[in-house]
Amino acid sequence: MFLILIQLSLSAVVGIDLGSDTIKVSVGSRTLPVHFVRNSYNHELTPNRFYYQDKRHWGFGESAVDQCMLHPDKCVTSLPLNKNYYFGTLKGYEITALSLLQILQDVKNSENIPDDELKVVIAIPPSMTNREKSYLYSAFTAAGILCIQFVTTTFAPIELYVAEKRYSTFSHSVAFIDIGHSGVRVSGFDFNNEKIIQSFGEFNDNFGGKTIDENLLKIVTKRYRLKIDNEKSRLHLLSDIKKAKETLTVQPKATFTFRDKSISLTRTDVENSCQEITRELTTMIKHLRQKMKIDTFQLLGGCSRIPYLQNFIDRNLNIRAHKHLDVNSAVSMGACYGAFNEIPSRIKTREALLTFETILRCNGNIYKIFTYNSKDNSNPVVSVRTNENHLLSLVETSDADFEFSKFSLQTYSYIYPIELGFTVNYYLMPVPDAPLINGVEGTTLFERIGWEVEPNELQKSKDLIYDLISNINQRLRNEKKANTIEEYKLKVQNKLKKYGIFNWRHLALSGIYMYIDYQYNQCLDEGECNDRKVNDILRQFKQLVKYIVKEDEEDENVEQKFTGYSSASRKKSIEKLYNMLEVCKVAGTQTDDIERWIAQNLRTATEEEIIENIGVLKERGRRAQNRYYHDL
Known part of the structure; x- marks a missing residue:
């Protein structure tokens, strides 16, 4: 899941937990307590869905759900972080940019936050690769949103936990076990009032709530001999299964109807569908106990509400569980507290574990730079021999050994070994420092590999996004204008009722309706459908109607x-x-x-x-x- 934190110039901080399946939002400031907020539909959870038909008909969130059920081929679930084409028109990071703009606009409207400079801190899932981080940064740039930092979602809840003192006086270590839609994550922290140190972190984003749903789908189709031959049917059945799974958190049995068949699921079915998750939890909890001593643990993620998984974790940890954090709001609220420059915080030291591994390749030599045990503030240094024409490369071993960046070192001499340091930047990507020889700094020249978003490509994306936003806004404005014509049409139709359905006036008016619709559509096609034009069409409509229906x-x-x-x-x-x-x-x-x-x-x-x-x-x-x- 992703998490976004937005820091406004008016000292308002908006934390957005952008999960792979749903989005949650919290808001706070120096004077306003951090609190969980609902969207414009009065829901706590917003679906992570994007729908696209054409440049005038697209949407994200609530407005996309039904369209995705009806037209799966025109829908994307979870934000894509690549530059592949979707719907033959939009690149992955462009869809993400449009979705981010919709999220921010919804937050501003629901919380009455004025248009002002936005500073964004986005928390990303631990499994996000460095290339995906780069595409996410490109999405923010294309959308014109100022993003100042990335953080991991595994670190955000501890901010809330410590800031609001959700712990007992005698507690100085805690584990967070997050079982969400897209993965299983176990994190361990040592802390006091001024310091947070992440001492343990393991994750597997191949198993989660989505795994349980797919397993239950297999059980249902086999047990009831259902043939699911298209994506629409699969999505409808999956939707019913998700509702049944929720019901089973409070009841031993859930029943629903699909294709005139009564379908039943029990808690035993859910238990059988959780086996991949329990295997992962067994390994992670074992490693956690070997690594550190914990005083208590907190459950996070929607699937942590499943009784079977709760009992399984209790048996394996055999320590007292605290339930002081809400599974839905903990990440987004923690994001707000992460903006310690805007929301007062006593915490002075923060150390998070890295969630990727990187090596440096230079002249046939391999240097290990960052590992899973590295902290985000570490600064490793290696000594290399190279020349001005040789290219060095940073390779992410946790991402199938893909090259992340290539560069050459420019110094005054290549006779002596070059000291080359590395840091993790504000966007959690590894970058080389300036090369040093005898204390004298050189420069680093980067070479493009081909996967990156080129500057001219990014500018085209900005223009496209502006065009899409303008088109949908224009469509909504035109439909509002069309409503005035439709209102009058309904008024006339109501007056015709007193003449009976076979009266000649119906036939006469049908021709007028066709003519008025033609005038309005032509107005739209010419792109000059302003208020004056619409009022002219409406006056013409009334003039034609008055000869047929005499208004009182x-x-x-x-x-x-x-x-x-x-x-x-x-x-x-x-x-x-x-x-x-x-x-x-x-x-x-x-x-x-x-x-x-x-x-x-x-x-x-x-x-x-x-x-x-x-x-x-x-x-x-x-x-x-x-x-x-x-x-x-």
């Missing part, structure tokens, strides 16, 4: 009375109503009755009535999400 004088007076009348708060409520209507349309939720209410009553409606309809749409959106998605 009373209706005209009411319309004139309320045209242009609205308080600032009422206008804001109307805008929220239209925004929520758009969201529900994308989610495939029923909106016909609300649209009719808008057409018939919006002009004369009180602000309280408008807010009531907003609440109706929010509840429908919530129910729609519950049908298709649940996160453990």
